[in-house]
Amino acid sequence: MYYLNPVGHSHYSGADGKLYSNLKTFTTALEIFESITLKIKK
Numbered sequence: 001m002y003y004l005n006p007v008g009h010s011h012y013s014g015a016d017g018k019l020y021s022n023l024k025t026f027t028t029a030l031e032i033f034e035s036i037t038l039k040i041k042k
Contacts, residue, residue: 004036 008021023030 002038002040004038006030 006023006026008019008023009026010017010019
């Protein structure tokens with residue numbers, strides 16, 4: 001199992017391909033999800 005942690009965001013349209021680490025504008029999105037887990041079946 002993998003536990004995903006927010007580390008940044010991209011340009012809203014993906015125009016520049018950069019990762020921005022500032023999460024100050026993600027207040028609502030960070031409140032919606034308490035945690036995100038990824039499970040890969042083999």
